[in-house]
Amino acid sequence: MSSLLSVTDLEVDFHTVQGRVEAVRGVSFDLAAGESMAIVGESGSGKSVTSLALLGLVGEVGEVRGRIVFQGRDLVGVPEAELRDVRGAGVSLVFQDSLDALNPVYTVGAQISEILRVRLGWSRQRAREEALHLMQQVGIPDAHKRIGNYPHQFSGGMRQRICIAMAIALKPKLLVADEPTTALDVTVQAEILRLLRALQRESGMSLIFVTHDLAVARLIATRIIVMHGGRVVERGLIDDIFDRPRHPYTKALLAAHPGRVASWKDLRPIPENLTDEAPVDAPADQLPKGPVEEIAHGI
Amino acid sequence: MSNTERIVREEDGFLTRHPKLRMLSNSPLAMASVVWLVLLVLTGLIAPPFIGDEANRQVLSLRFVPPFTLDHGFEYVLGADSLGRPMLLQIIMGARTSMTVAFFAVAISALTGFAIGVVSGYFGGWLDQALMRIADILHTIPSLLLALAVLYVLEPSIVNLIGVLAVTRIPLYLRTSRAQTLELRERVFVESSRAMGAPAWRIMLRDIAPMSLPTIRTLAMLEVGTVILAAASLSFLGIGLQRPDVDWGMLVADGRAYLSSAWWVTVFPGVVIVITALAANIISNWLRAIEDPVQSVLFIRKRPRESEVTA
Numbered sequence: 230m231s232s233l234l235s236v237t238d239l240e241v242d243f244h245t246v247q248g249r250v251e252a253v254r255g256v257s258f259d260l261a262a263g264e265s266m267a268i269v270g271e272s273g274s275g276k277s278v279t280s281l282a283l284l285g286l287v288g289e290v291g292e293v294r295g296r297i298v299f300q301g302r303d304l305v306g307v308p309e310a311e312l313r314d315v316r317g318a319g320v321s322l323v324f325q326d327s328l329d330a331l332n333p334v335y336t337v338g339a340q341i342s343e344i345l346r347v348r349l350g351w352s353r354q355r356a357r358e359e360a361l362h363l364m365q366q367v368g369i370p371d372a373h374k375r376i377g378n379y380p381h382q383f384s385g386g387m388r389q390r391i392c393i394a395m396a397i398a399l400k401p402k403l404l405v406a407d408e409p410t411t412a413l414d415v416t417v418q419a420e421i422l423r424l425l426r427a428l429q430r431e432s433g434m435s436l437i438f439v440t441h442d443l444a445v446a447r448l449i450a451t452r453i454i455v456m457h458g459g460r461v462v463e464r465g466l467i468d469d470i471f472d473r474p475r476h477p478y479t480k481a482l483l484a485a486h487p488g489r490v491a492s493w494k495d496l497r498p499i500p501e502n503l504t505d506e507a508p509v510d511a512p513a514d515q516l517p518k519g520p521v522e523e524i525a526h527g528i
Numbered sequence: 529m530s531n532t533e534r535i536v537r538e539e540d541g542f543l544t545r546h547p548k549l550r551m552l553s554n555s556p557l558a559m560a561s562v563v564w565l566v567l568l569v570l571t572g573l574i575a576p577p578f579i580g581d582e583a584n585r586q587v588l589s590l591r592f593v594p595p596f597t598l599d600h601g602f603e604y605v606l607g608a609d610s611l612g613r614p615m616l617l618q619i620i621m622g623a624r625t626s627m628t629v630a631f632f633a634v635a636i637s638a639l640t641g642f643a644i645g646v647v648s649g650y651f652g653g654w655l656d657q658a659l660m661r662i663a664d665i666l667h668t669i670p671s672l673l674l675a676l677a678v679l680y681v682l683e684p685s686i687v688n689l690i691g692v693l694a695v696t697r698i699p700l701y702l703r704t705s706r707a708q709t710l711e712l713r714e715r716v717f718v719e720s721s722r723a724m725g726a727p728a729w730r731i732m733l734r735d736i737a738p739m740s741l742p743t744i745r746t747l748a749m750l751e752v753g754t755v756i757l758a759a760a761s762l763s764f765l766g767i768g769l770q771r772p773d774v775d776w777g778m779l780v781a782d783g784r785a786y787l788s789s790a791w792w793v794t795v796f797p798g799v800v801i802v803i804t805a806l807a808a809n810i811i812s813n814w815l816r817a818i819e820d821p822v823q824s825v826l827f828i829r830k831r832p833r834e835s836e837v838t839a
Contacts, residue, residue, distance in 0.1 A: 284723055316725035329716040334738045
């Protein structure tokens, strides 16, 4: 299988005043072209840092080791100028906070078309037409009217669509979405997920979806990586993980989801230090299945 | 701004298309300040070629002509100095030099400080540290003292005066824009630009500079007043400009000896200095206020009675 992206033994350290922080420990995975994968984990599990490392965005305080081979090219330790060619056109990123991800002083049209003008050298007119097309593609109603609007004039869901339009403007081979729906309410969340899947189907790009929400991961991805404490604790096809979680952390994560328990009293907090094999008192396969499935197949 | 547009759209005409002008018209103090500065700039630009000789012509028979009389012609309406030179024309000549010095000194220091601050803040590292220490050192030296020393060694001229005032004011802009850059570079839209493959210079130019520009602009406007005062102080001390160049500080200094007998020689240039510095401060404050969405509401609210009557 020719993989689009192959990550081997990825380690990220942050050197802080308090000392070294080991954010990511030995993460490895492969991703085929057109495949969609979810990275799931709680806050601080290293999932966001992993996704930033894929674009070389960890910054000067971070130290990256291991191999990130994208289209046969190792991205670790590559100079900034070379990484810039990969960013946007090869790997693209959608952020969680869409308001802050857009520059507040330019119109959305200017921001989308700037990418095309700078990276592809298009004329102002041509870039604007493509920006309009992209806005229609991501489902902005009355795109020709809204192209001159500023980011704060859009709702959260529409703004995230703009961010997606910018991310796919250069037709990337891989889209990394770092909790793109976390800041949105549930109905808008479903629309964005549907949009991402549709875009993926049209363009054949791969998708890495970073989330803390297992139900969301199930809607978008075929494969899943569960991260905890900077390590991958479990990986596999999404249905297998849901049906037969093997690692205690995964089991605990599933048990902590309100959709999978009968009442809130049955919810279990995730015990600490589950990287060692600790016993978990609510095995997921014995829990009543219900709402999660319905959500999954109802969309 | 959407709020502003909605309110303004209710009426038609010139002010509709220029919401800032409308805000200006609702704020008499800012309006007066703008009018004063515009007037000063215009007379400073237009008048000097026509009145240059008149202003420096010494008519000893008209020494210390008192002000507010038209007996000796309109140019003597503000009186004459110890050598019979008309005060009004001298003040207008002084307006040109003062405004030139203020404009170039502020423009040079603001642009340089802004550029260095953004670059220094964005990249950080040893260069940033070195630049900030230099700025610290510059900051500890009283700018007037440094200007005194430099102008004492160099020949006092407009160019040197501008140079000295510009250099001593750079740290102010440097620190401000660096501090803003440190904050802005951590924002997600900067990271988003990087994720789209934007090079560093583009991020500084397109993402960081526009966001800190309003602050720098307000600061620069505030500095116009400070620089006018500094230039006047230097001239007052006698190491600023030399005749035949005239500036306001020099006029104040000229009249010092005759303060008890001919107050007008000192007071009129002094008043002009104060009003100009004040106007620059008021405009600076007004600019800051209308940039702030919360405060700008105060300036766009129309007087309700008036419009109801006309409607």
